[in-house]
Amino acid sequence: MALSLDAVAQNLLFHEAHTARSFTDEPVTDEQIHEIYDLIKPAPTAFNISPLRVTVIRSEEAKRRLLAHVAEGNRPHTAAAPVTAILSADLCFHEKLSTLFPVYPTLAQDVYGDRDAREADARLNAALQIGYFLLGVRAAGLAAGPMTGFDAEGLDKEFFGDGRQKSLVLVNIGRPSEMAYNPRQPRLDATEAVTSL
Amino acid sequence: MALSLDAVAQNLLFHEAHTARSFTDEPVTDEQIHEIYDLIKPAPTAFNISPLRVTVIRSEEAKRRLLAHVAEGNRPHTAAAPVTAILSADLCFHEKLSTLFPVYPTLAQDVYGDRDAREADARLNAALQIGYFLLGVRAAGLAAGPMTGFDAEGLDKEFFGDGRQKSLVLVNIGRPSEMAYNPRQPRLDATEAVTSL
Numbered sequence: 001m002a003l004s005l006d007a008v009a010q011n012l013l014f015h016e017a018h019t020a021r022s023f024t025d026e027p028v029t030d031e032q033i034h035e036i037y038d039l040i041k042p043a044p045t046a047f048n049i050s051p052l053r054v055t056v057i058r059s060e061e062a063k064r065r066l067l068a069h070v071a072e073g074n075r076p077h078t079a080a081a082p083v084t085a086i087l088s089a090d091l092c093f094h095e096k097l098s099t100l101f102p103v104y105p106t107l108a109q110d111v112y113g114d115r116d117a118r119e120a121d122a123r124l125n126a127a128l129q130i131g132y133f134l135l136g137v138r139a140a141g142l143a144a145g146p147m148t149g150f151d152a153e154g155l156d157k158e159f160f161g162d163g164r165q166k167s168l169v170l171v172n173i174g175r176p177s178e179m180a181y182n183p184r185q186p187r188l189d190a191t192e193a194v195t196s197l
Numbered sequence: 198m199a200l201s202l203d204a205v206a207q208n209l210l211f212h213e214a215h216t217a218r219s220f221t222d223e224p225v226t227d228e229q230i231h232e233i234y235d236l237i238k239p240a241p242t243a244f245n246i247s248p249l250r251v252t253v254i255r256s257e258e259a260k261r262r263l264l265a266h267v268a269e270g271n272r273p274h275t276a277a278a279p280v281t282a283i284l285s286a287d288l289c290f291h292e293k294l295s296t297l298f299p300v301y302p303t304l305a306q307d308v309y310g311d312r313d314a315r316e317a318d319a320r321l322n323a324a325l326q327i328g329y330f331l332l333g334v335r336a337a338g339l340a341a342g343p344m345t346g347f348d349a350e351g352l353d354k355e356f357f358g359d360g361r362q363k364s365l366v367l368v369n370i371g372r373p374s375e376m377a378y379n380p381r382q383p384r385l386d387a388t389e390a391v392t393s394l
Contacts, residue, residue: 003236004338009206010236019241034387039200039207041384044216044331046345048382054391062394096389101382124345124365127321131328134241141201148243148321159394168321185245185298187238190231192293194251197259197356 013135018181020143021077023174028082028142030056033173036140040132045125047107048100051093052129053165055086065158070170071149081145081172086155087133088165089126091118123166130169137173143180145172210332215378217340218274220371225279225339227253230370233337237329242322244304245297248290249326250362252283262355267367268346278342278369283352284330285362286323288315320363327366334370340377342369 003010011017033056045051057066063079066086070078078084093100094112101107112118130146137144147170155167200207208214230253242248254263260276263283267275275281290297291309298304309315327343334341344367352364 003232003336004209005206005236005336006203009202010336012201014236014239017239030391030393033391033393035200037387037391039202039211041387041390042211042214042381043328044341044343046343048384050385050390052390056391056393059394096385099383100385103382121345124320124324127324128328128331128366131240131325132332134325135329135332139200139202139207144241146241146243148318169325184239185300186296187245188247188293188297190234190238193238193247193249194227194230194234194253196227196230196253197256 013138017138018143018184020145020172020174020176020180021182022177022180023081023143023172024177026082026175028173032140032142033085036133036136039139040129040136043129043132045128046121047097047104047111049093049097049121049125050100050129051089051122051126052133053088053090054133055088055159057084057086066155069151069155069158070147074147074149077145078147078170078172082174085171085173086159086167087126087130087169087171088160088167089122090165091115091122092164093122094118119166123168126168134171137171142173143176147171210335214335215340215381217342217369217371217373217377218379219374219377220278220340220369221374223279223372225370229337229339230282233330233333236336237326237333240326240329242325243318244294244301244308246290246294246318246322247297247326248286248319248323249330250285250287251330252285252356254281254283263352266348266352266355267344271344271346274342275344275367275369279371282368282370283356283364284323284327284366284368285357285364286319287362288312288319289361290319291315316363320365323365331368334368339370340373344368
């Protein structure tokens with residue numbers, strides 16, 4: 001049996017890709033980030049709610065504000081990365097549903113009138129999109145260094161003071177340096193993770 | 198500018214892929230599901246916790262147990278799909294950390310002694326892996342029909358009575374039939390989802 005995805009693409013996205021800890025000085029442009037988003041945006045979310053928001057931290061001032069909320073162990077490589085993206089869930093995604101899901105005109109009222117319902121679906125579906133996005137970074141020929149070691153509450157106050165967005169993952173993005181990679185840790189076998197009934 | 202991922206792979210995974218509503222009778226084997234898992238398992242999770250578990254529902258008896266907890270609108274195409282996978286988060290992932298993250302031998306005690314801490318990280322990281330898995334289904338040349346319209350509490354009692362696993366997404370998997378696809382809904386432009394600072 002063989003996958004439909006060709007071996008080069010399998011290696012680029014999965015087998016030979018690694019979480020990167022350090023990067024070259026080559027800049028990462030907004031055009032590259034847009035290209036990554038445009039690649040992954042067709043991938044599915046529930047009711048097409050598309051709650052992922054990407055905040056690209058590049059300027060010195062924005063980096064300074066970010067680093068104050070990043071766990072100490074993640075600070076040096078985050079400070080040195082060309083860009084860091086805050087990957088967050090927009091709890092007000094329902095304001096765009098008349099565009100995103102016009103086939104169900106009362107979706108926003110019927111399902112998402114309640115903030116808790118919005119938050120649960122925003123977090124789950126933004127996380128799916130973060131999975132797509134991390135592979136999209138690799139599809140662009142760049143390396144991703146995702147992190148959850150940060151103070152989400154403090155970071156959200158700093159960058160999303162209106163309470164609309166909840167940060168879920170930070171990701172450093174750039175060309176990997178020669179010393180970028182730690183050895184890969186073992187993964188579960190399919191037989192450990194998959195059960196059939 | 199161009200992505201590193203070739204155009205055929207871009208189309209297979211993103212541009213030309215659609216959520217499928219109906220499938221041919223061609224069976225989906227455990228080998229195919231294992232192959233999908235083996236493809237996506239290197240993609241990153243925090244501390245390599247790898248909390249995604251896949252429960253493949255194929256037998257008539259298992260389908261019957263599943264359908265009782267699926268939203269009415271999702272029942273007909275779920276009943277007809279060759280297989281449905283329950284994609285769940287294992288809250289007891291910490292039991293495997295001595296294998297998965299041996300470089301930090303006290304991780305399970307230091308970070309994941311508390312069930313709430315485990316549940317939050319299990320849900321977020323399993324959702325990232327679900328993003329990878331849905332693309333993996335497409336990489337295998339199959340179509341995915343993911344759904345969140347189901348009674349998670351009831352389904353978890355039925356299939357995960359010991360409380361270890363929380364179901365997050367169901368996904369029908371198979372070869373798409375000729376009538377599999379609804380028209381694609383619009384997506385957000387990169388300029389709407391991406392901000393630079």
